[in-house]
Amino acid sequence: MKIFSVTMTPISPPYDDGPKNIVMALAKKLPMHDYYFISSTGGGFPGSPNTIFIRSPFQKTGRHSMTFFQKIYIFFLTVFYRGRMDLFQFFFTPQPYFSIIFKRLLKNKRSIQIVSSIHTLLDKNKDKAINSLFFSDYIVVHSDYARQRLAEKNIKNIVRIYPAIEHERFDNVTAQGTGGEIKIVYPGTYKVLNDSYSLREFCKIAALVKDDVSNAVFVMACRIRTREDAAMEKEFRALIEEYGLGKSFTLLNTIDDMPSFFNGCAMGVMPARRPMSGVLEIPLVLLELAILGKPVAYGDVPPLGELDSKGLGIMVSDGSPDSYAGVITKCAKDNDYASMVGERSKNAVKADFTMDIAAGEYQRLYDRLRN
The missing domain is CATH 3.40.50.2000 (Glycogen Phosphorylase B;)
Structure with missing residues (x-):
């Protein structure tokens, strides 16, 4: 055809x-x-x-x-x-x-x-x-x-x-260097994060994690496509400074080699309390992290419950910064737990996605x- x-x-x-x-x-x-x-x-x-x-x-x-x-x-x-x-x-x-x-x-x-x-x-x-x-x-x-x-x-x-996802793109990929840091990536846009959760609440998550995991670094892989995106990035930078987290964040735009970048991260997080409009309703980035065996934490908003029912990642039901920080901290400190979640998630992608x-x-x- x-x-x-x-x-x-x-x-x-x-x-x-x-x-x-x-x-x-x-x-x-x-x-x-x-x-x-x-x-x-x-x-x-x-x-x-x-x-x-x-x-x-x-x-x-x-x-x-x-x-x-x-x-x-x-x-x-x-x-x-x-x-x-x-x-x-x-x-x-x-x-x-x-x-x-x-x-x-x-x-x-x-x-x-x-x-x-x-x-x-x-x-x-x-x-x-x-x-x-x-x-x-x-x-x-x-x-x-x-x-x-x-x-x-x-x-x-x-x-x-x-x-x-085209899982072959993620086979045998190299990992970008971490420099001893535990990298937690948010892959999306500032607008989606703010509309579905909150820029300020995300900073609260980071602050709580830093209290327990001193070498944690949050990486914002957020595309800047519009003036609104640029304005929200500026707002987010101000919030980072307000919370004293200037050295705990790395802000990136478009990433050419996403598989290698994701492979250098410890896990992904996509918090939400409200539906995520403006992106795929099941974001590919969650699947891409999972196929690399990385734990992913996400919000209890439809249809992400369909990922949870298949054993992919960790769904955070109450959506509070404390709950997200608890999940991230556990994955950062407990390698066996993180490996178990990652392997289960990888198998879920292979079975359905x-x-x-x-x-x-x-x-x-x-x-x-x-x-």
Whole structure:
């Protein structure tokens, strides 16, 4: 099949965006199909002979929202390629204008819409009829929770395919030097952290951990994509100084070699009391840390309970800084416990969240559309 795949961000290096990582890995796993991607002017990822990159001058890689001209460009590309494609695959949160146009444009074409986050979908469309946003033959969601929420709104043809990682990228990776430090990484954005938890409360977690683990260093692997991101990083730096934690934090932006970086960390933490909107509802970074055997601690917000039920990481139910600090301290001080959690988490990823599994499920979906 010839598959035109549209994502929010251009399909260009580095591996810094969940949907981008998923569709590229999917193309590698299903070489019998030709995938057409929109990349930035710098070009797409090298290697796979079944990937065709269409360069766009209207959006740079790293930008997490489409420019107006990028939207127009996608519309004209769809018109141009409509007769040549067997399937259109959309991997971003649908909006009313988008659905109205493409419902008509692709009336007689096969298509799939992939919902990366049920929380983002509902947040952006609170006052609108959600079912009017969907026009495709199948709707792919990333959790049983998302499937249930959409089914409650009478949306049909929902298929749950868990987000997955290309685990080969994490085999036999080297570890970046730690210098004797115990590195605890938060992999996300300052906005997501503040909206779902609290920047101040995160500093409280760090302060409590430092009381018990003097060589602990918190690494903020947070992408700076917008002015709001930059402003929130500045706010966070001020909070770090307020709590006297200037030497206990390292703040990073985009990381080129994520596997090696993660392998140099002791564990990951993603605290939340409220749903995490604006990211994959099951963040790939949790899976990536877990496949390396790293313990991960996360909040009791749906659908992350589905990770907990499969034995992946440690879900912190009450969400308090004391509870998160307790989990981090135990992992830092008790190597046997940390190894047990890490090994259990690694096995959970292998059982349910590898791209081999996801690719098989997408292939079955493609077969249904072809028949």
